[in-house]
Amino acid sequence: MTDTKQPYVSDNCETYTDLEDSHEKIKNPELASILKKVNRSRNYRKPPIDNKQLDIFEPPPLTDISTKDEISLMDIAVFGLGRKPRFEPIEYNLKDAHIMVQGGTNCGMATIFDYDIFLYMISYLTNEMNRIKKEIKKGNDDYLPPRSIKPSVAELLNYCRRDHGGENYKLLEKSLERLSTTKISITKVNSKNRRNGMFSLIGDYNITTQKETGRISDITISIPEWVYDGIVRIENPTVLTLNPDYFLLDKGTHRFLHRLARKAAGKTEATYSLEKIYERSGTTRVFRRWKSDIKSTIAALKENPLPEYSISWETNLEAVEKKDLYP
Incomplete structure (x- = not known):
């Protein structure tokens, strides 16, 4: 017989009422402040x-x-x-x-x-x-x-x-x-x-x-x-x-680009420098060889674009530097 009682290591809360009432016990003031604002x-x-x-x-x-x-x-x-x-x-x-x-x-x-x-x-x-x-x-x-x-x-x-x-x-x-x-x-x-x-x-x-x-x-x-x-x-x-x-995206790089677009572009647009994309991809490949492959990867998206996003290659370096949205 499985015990239906679920202990929670972080706060011992079982119901939403317990969760809201527990804000006084929370040592993290930021979490406590957020929980106090919950209206119900x-x-x-x-x-x-x-x-x-x-x-x-x-x-x-x-x-x-x-x-x-x-x-x-x-x-x-x-x-x-x-x-x-x-x-x-x-x-x-x-x-x-x-x-x-x-x-x-x-x-x-x-x-x-x-x-x-x-x-x-x-x-x-x-x-x-x-x-x-x-x-x-x-x-x-x-x-x-x-x-x-x-x-x-x-x-x-x-x-x-x-x-x-x-x-x-x-x-x-x-x-x-x-x-x-x-x-x-x-x-x-x-x-x-x-x-x-x-x-x-x-x-x-x-x-x-x-x-x-x-x-x-x-x-x-x-x-x-x-x-x-x-x-x-x-x-x-x-x-x-x-x-x-x-x-359904079959290439890992295409999935990676979609995630970048979803976070920074939202429903508008965003511009990234090639160096930033290289940095955030975590690749260990030499930049020159990686650059050639990413160009081919982006070119392949013309016929079969990412869900909800269109990716294009920007050659205006000055514009990229001004618009780059990475922190």
């Missing part, structure tokens, strides 16, 4: 226990829910851009922070395609909190999301817009290993938006396989505290919506 009705009722159990074991289907991404990580590559795992670390010396990304010794760093699972986790949490806040506006209290997710393999593959072939089941297990062992270390210099400290993209995970086929039947993924608190404890989480066609 005080006419609560406790939801039935069964409701909480359903949330834990039967996560809602996400294929029709917009994909969310962590905005503070969208202007850099915290993963390798190829399909094969990368073993050398990535180091960024930016104006606002020093960032180091390292993968596991045996399995390497997570790839941008592995990152799809992280997007699923972010989207699931955001969807759950949106649902809870709707209940709060109705005057009903509700339990906070659990600190782990248990998606069906079919649902996860559907969400990432992948087929159900046997190869994708094998790739899924490797992806989870790389995501859990990839460590991101951020030391802020002069930033209000960056996170600070060391963290992994996902927490512990557990896989159950079928004896007959050897295929994965069940997955449980622990949500890292920095992800959970960043969505559950903040009134307006720093997440952005990605077009679902993002998952």
Whole structure:
């Protein structure tokens, strides 16, 4: 029999009421100030226990829910851009922070395609909190999301817009290993938006396989505290919506460019210097050779553009320097 009580290491909150009331116990004054601003009705009722159990074991289907991404990580590559795992670390010396990304010794760093699972986790949490806040506006209290997710393999593959072939089941297990062992270390210099400290993209995970086929039947993924608190404890989480066609982009560089465009351009436009893109891509290639490839990559987008964005090559260097939107 599984215990339905969910302890939360960071605050011991179970319901939204507990969360708001806990602001007095929070040592972080910034979080406390944000929680005090949450406006809602005080006419609560406790939801039935069964409701909480359903949330834990039967996560809602996400294929029709917009994909969310962590905005503070969208202007850099915290993963390798190829399909094969990368073993050398990535180091960024930016104006606002020093960032180091390292993968596991045996399995390497997570790839941008592995990152799809992280997007699923972010989207699931955001969807759950949106649902809870709707209940709060109705005057009903509700339990906070659990600190782990248990998606069906079919649902996860559907969400990432992948087929159900046997190869994708094998790739899924490797992806989870790389995501859990990839460590991101951020030391802020002069930033209000960056996170600070060391963290992994996902927490512990557990896989159950079928004896007959050897295929994965069940997955449980622990949500890292920095992800959970960043969505559950903040009134307006720093997440952005990605077009679902993002998952169909077959080249890691195209996905990387789409993320850059989504964060800086939004619904307008943005201009980047080639040196900045090179710096933020985390590549170890010689700049001259990389430049030739990125030109070909951008040229390929004329016939098949990125979802929602048009990428063009700007030769006016003076204009690029004036308009560059990187910090």
